[in-house]
């Protein structure tokens with residue numbers, strides 16, 4: 001009887017050890033391929049379509065096209081959805097987003113977000129005007145108190161790397177794009193409660209200064 005009991009306990013414990021090692025073995029591989037599949041789909045579309053303007057690595061060669069490497073994945077997916085719905089207007093990107101599928105099994109906007117968020121930002125934009133960049137740095141770090149403009153660092157991070165999932169990366173972005181984005185928020189064409197309120201209080205010279213500063217910010 002004692003012997004049977006011990007055997008039974010041994011059997012159970014060996015069984016459960018077996019089960020847990022099996023679980024440890026299968027869990028990562030189960031999650032792995034799904035994530036890999038999503039990334040592969042993102043990379044495939046990036047290589048076929050987005051590469052022309054944003055590069056395969058998310059670094060755009062042209063100042064009118066934003067760098068998107070290392071942006072929060074949810075931010076990228078959200079912007080693509082806004083272009084598709086027409087809530088964010090840009091003839092080129094609205095056309096691009098219209099072709100992306102968001103139904104199962106793989107949401108292509110999320111796949112592109114996942115793919116580009118994993119690309120490492122590299123330096124491409126350069127700040128040329130030191131004086132302008134210095135005024136921009138003040139705005140970035142301290143805001144413009146007399147105009148009630150808050151410090152950009154509060155939401156976009158001290159180093160401009162952005163804060164997942166909501167706040168996009170600004171560091172290393174092309175001046176021309178950052179300036180255009182600020183103008184677009186201030187005119188109300190691009191909608192976001194926080195950025196509309198902030199940019200509406202900025203003068204054009206402030207926008208130019210901060211755009212010059214963030215272009216030269218380096219991190220990662």
Ligand code: HEC
Pocket residue numbers: 045046049050051052053054064065066067068075076077079080089090092093096112168180
């Ligand atoms: C023909 C050039 C072109 C192609 C191709 C293109 N884009 Fe764009 N993209 C742009 C331009 C220009 C903008 C800036 C739009 C604006 O000013 O609002 C932009 C903006 C974006 C933004 C918003 C970035 C931000 O910081 O808010 C995302 C995300 C984006 N593109 C992703 C993609 C993806 C993903 C693809 C491929 C499916 C793609 N783009 C293909 C030109 C292009």
Ligand code: HEC
Pocket residue numbers: 066078139140143149150151152153154155156166167168169170178179181182191192194195198210
């Ligand atoms: C209270 C938080 C907050 C503060 C402070 C803030 N931002 Fe933003 N900013 C946001 C959010 C949220 C977004 C994303 C909007 C969206 O989803 O379209 C954004 C987007 C932007 C974009 C668009 C980036 C892109 O890739 O298209 C620019 C440019 C920008 N902010 C510049 C600034 C500057 C310059 C300052 C300081 C003067 C500033 N922000 C301060 C919240 C903030």
